[in-house]
Amino acid sequence: MANENLKKIDESTEPTEAEEQFALGNKYYDGEGLPQDTEKAAYWYTKAAEQGYAAAQNSLGFCYCKGDGVPQDYEKAVYWFDKAAEQGNAKAQNNLGICYKNGEGVPQDYEKAVYLLIKSAEQGYAMAQKNIGNCYKDGKGVPQDKEKAADWYTKAAEQGNAVTQFNLGYYYYNGEGIPQDYEKAVYWYTKSAEQGDDTAQYNLGNIYYNGQGAPKDYAKAVYWYSKSAEQGNAEAQCILGFCYENGLGVPQDYEKTAYWYAKSAEQGDAEAQHNIGVCYDNGIGVSQDYEKVAYWFTKSAEQGNALAQYIIGNFYNNGKGVPQDYEKAVYWYAKSAEQGSVNAQCNLGYNYFNGFGAPQDYEKAVYWYTKSAEQGNANAQYSLGNIYYNGQGAPQDYEKAAYWYNKSAEQGNANAQFGLGVCYENGQGMPQDKEKAVHWYVKAAEQGSDSAQFILGLFYYNEQEAPQDYEKAVYWLTKAAEQENIGAQFVLGLCYTQGRGVPQDNEKAAYWLAKSMEKGDDQAREYLNQLEAIRSEENNV
Numbered sequence: 275m276a277n278e279n280l281k282k283i284d285e286s287t288e289p290t291e292a293e294e295q296f297a298l299g300n301k302y303y304d305g306e307g308l309p310q311d312t313e314k315a316a317y318w319y320t321k322a323a324e325q326g327y328a329a330a331q332n333s334l335g336f337c338y339c340k341g342d343g344v345p346q347d348y349e350k351a352v353y354w355f356d357k358a359a360e361q362g363n364a365k366a367q368n369n370l371g372i373c374y375k376n377g378e379g380v381p382q383d384y385e386k387a388v389y390l391l392i393k394s395a396e397q398g399y400a401m402a403q404k405n406i407g408n409c410y411k412d413g414k415g416v417p418q419d420k421e422k423a424a425d426w427y428t429k430a431a432e433q434g435n436a437v438t439q440f441n442l443g444y445y446y447y448n449g450e451g452i453p454q455d456y457e458k459a460v461y462w463y464t465k466s467a468e469q470g471d472d473t474a475q476y477n478l479g480n481i482y483y484n485g486q487g488a489p490k491d492y493a494k495a496v497y498w499y500s501k502s503a504e505q506g507n508a509e510a511q512c513i514l515g516f517c518y519e520n521g522l523g524v525p526q527d528y529e530k531t532a533y534w535y536a537k538s539a540e541q542g543d544a545e546a547q548h549n550i551g552v553c554y555d556n557g558i559g560v561s562q563d564y565e566k567v568a569y570w571f572t573k574s575a576e577q578g579n580a581l582a583q584y585i586i587g588n589f590y591n592n593g594k595g596v597p598q599d600y601e602k603a604v605y606w607y608a609k610s611a612e613q614g615s616v617n618a619q620c621n622l623g624y625n626y627f628n629g630f631g632a633p634q635d636y637e638k639a640v641y642w643y644t645k646s647a648e649q650g651n652a653n654a655q656y657s658l659g660n661i662y663y664n665g666q667g668a669p670q671d672y673e674k675a676a677y678w679y680n681k682s683a684e685q686g687n688a689n690a691q692f693g694l695g696v697c698y699e700n701g702q703g704m705p706q707d708k709e710k711a712v713h714w715y716v717k718a719a720e721q722g723s724d725s726a727q728f729i730l731g732l733f734y735y736n737e738q739e740a741p742q743d744y745e746k747a748v749y750w751l752t753k754a755a756e757q758e759n760i761g762a763q764f765v766l767g768l769c770y771t772q773g774r775g776v777p778q779d780n781e782k783a784a785y786w787l788a789k790s791m792e793k794g795d796d797q798a799r800e801y802l803n804q805l806e807a808i809r810s811e812e813n814n815v
Contacts, residue, residue, distance in 0.1 A: 292327035295319075299333065303342070312343030323354060331358035332366035339369070339378070348379030359390065367394035368402035375405075375414065384415030395426060403430035404438045411441075420451030431462060439466035440474040447477075447487060456487030467498060475502035476510040483513070483522075492523030503534060511538035512546040519558070532559030539570060547574035548582040564595030575606060583610035584618040591621070591630075600631025611642060619646035620654040627657070627667060636667035647678060655682035656690040663693065663702075672703030683714060691718035692726045719750060727754035728762040735765060735774070744775030755786060763790035764798045771805060780805060 289295050299318030301308045316337045322330030335354035338347045352373050358366030371390030374383045388409055394402030407426035410419045424445050430438035443463035446455045460481060466474035479498035481487040488494075496517050502510035515534035518527045532553045538546030551570035554563045568589050574582035587606035590599045604625050610618035623642035626635045640661060646654035655678045661667040663675035676697040682690030695714035698707045712733065718726035731751035734743045748769050754762030763786045769775050770783035784805055790798035 288321075292322040292325035292330065295322035295325075296327055296330040296333070299330065303333070312337070314343070316343030323357070326357075326361075328358040328361040328363040328366065331355075331361075332363050332369065335366065335369060339373075348373065350379075352379035359393075362397075364394040364397040364399035364402065367391070367397075368399055368405060371402070372405065375409075384409070388415035395429070398429075398433070400430040400433040400435040400438070403427070403433075404435055404441075407438060407441065420445070422451075424451035431465070434465075434469070436466045436469040436471045436474070439463075439469070440471050440477075443474060443477065447481075456481075460488050467501065470501075470505070472502040472505040472507040472510065475499075475505075476507050476513075479510065479513070492517065494523075496523035503537070506541070508538045508541040508543040508546065511535075511541070512543050512549065515546065515549060528553075528559035530559070539573070542573075542577070544574045544577035544579040544582070547571070547577070548579050548585075551582065551585070564589075568595035575609065578609075578613070580610045580613040580615045580618070583607075583613070584615045584621075587618060587621065591625075600625065602631070604631035611645070614649070616646045616649040616651040616654070619643075619649075620651045620657070623654060623657065627661075636661075640668050647681070650681075650685070652682045652685040652687040652690065655679075655685075656687050656693070659690060659693055663697075672697065674703070676703030683717070686721070688718045688721035688723040688726070691715075691721070692723045692729075695726065695729070719753065722753075722757070724754040724757035724759040724762065727751070727757070728759050728765075731762055731765060735769070744769065746775075748775035755789070758789075758793075760790050760793040760795055763787070763793075764795050764801075767798065767801065771801070780808070 289298060295318045299315045299322065300306070301315075302311045302318065303315035304310070316334065319330045319334040319337060323334045331354045335351045335358065337343050338351035338354065340346065344350075352370065355366045355370035355373065359370045367390045371387045371394065373379050374390065375387035376382065388406065391402050391406040391409065395406045403426045407423045407430065409415050410423035410426065412418065416422075424442065427438040427441045427445065431442045439462045443459045443461075443466060445451050446462060447459035448454065460478070463474045463478045463481070467478050475498045479495045479502065481495075482489075482491045482498065483495035484490070496514065499510045499514040499517065503514045511534045515531050515538065517523055518534065519531040520526065524530075532550065535546045535550040535553060539550045547570045551567050551574065552558065553560050554566040554570065556562070560566075568586065571582045571586040571589065575586045583606045587603045587610060589595050590606065591603035592598065596602075604622065607618045607622040607625065611622045619642045623639045623646065625631050626642065627639035628634065632638075640658070643654045643658045643661070647658050659675045659678035659682060661675075662671045662678065664670070676694065679690045679694040679697060683694045691714045695711045695718065697703050698714060699711035700706065712730070715726045715730050715733075719730050727750045731747045731749075731754060734741075734747035734750065736742070748766065751762045751766040751769065755766045767783045767785075767787035767790060770779045770786065772778070776782075784802060787798045787802040787805065791802055
């Protein structure tokens, strides 16, 4: 079976004993004591294999399987694995079993695979114990049996196999095939992590981070996250960035925050892509760069990250970092909304209601506003209240309007608080209640609603829903007037003209009346003319 392409070695120096030939092959393969040369390794494996030396037959099969020193040839690999397996070589039995499992060089046959793997595993070969454990885990060639999988993983793990130590840690942590036992999970994860398994290191970090399975310890979490991240584990890189951002287990360090988010993002981690986008948006550890913000949010959004989809939708809606494009905004809002993002649902409702980026569609607007409102979004609740109050997009329904205004108002939405005050004042959708009307107007006014401030000013000025109090009237009218509320500016001008709640001051009266008149208030023009006439007479006296 010797390959004709193998390099010949001076026959005078050739060892003739199979064991020596195999040993020489190993030296060439591993580069121990000789320059590494897989072709020469395969040559000497062949020499020993042809003498029936089982270990060499297995190694030669491995060379053909991997294409090391010889052209890759699964059929030849199977030939030599079979030769060695027939002699009881545990490694060859395992390797031949894997060939049958994967259909490499032979037709796929899970039953033969299991037979050979068990043969090898029963000889104590840890790799075979791992592989037969996988067969029981996945139900390949045997009925699925996680308990038996755990038994085989334990045998391999006790021999120091890092992969099965990880698997066993996972089984103990989640109670799969064995009773849940966090202490044993930590034990086996640690064994695997100490051997450099990056996933075990990451999971161990999670245990210490969350305090589930061991006392919460951010410093230990960061230690294991760092070990994993340095090996390129994208999830560990992302959470390590988060730890540096928030000073968890390490001093806060925004440069390292951005560094690890970027490392993870470059590997395609959607959460990290979102997070590095946030860094560029806010200048956290990097220079602010809206183009890069849009780039990373788009990357994350394309992987289905709902938050990133919502944010990139905002970017297109507002022309931030990208050219303004309402159609793309609607596209991304829809993607995010379909995943249940309440903010995206609200914004999508807004765009449909106003015909931004899509044909105006009140039915769709109500649908998405309702989706968002039912999940507690205060802005959507307020918008839905407006729709039902005004009968624009749905039949007018004051009860529904009051219901949604109330939901939003209780969350502190000032506009909804004002709308609810209107409903109580006029008995729309609920019994008329002037005290509750004032209550909600005050709530809204304190948050800066100029409409509520104006209404309150009128209440106190006219002694309508509250006792007449010109000082309070002036207080609220001034608040509203300073926000350019035309009605408040007019009434405040009257207060200064009449000296109600303030000392009479024709100059201030003229100032506020002029402000109101500039916005088109004809009544303010009439009063201002009268005031100017009075001031003219006073000047002539």
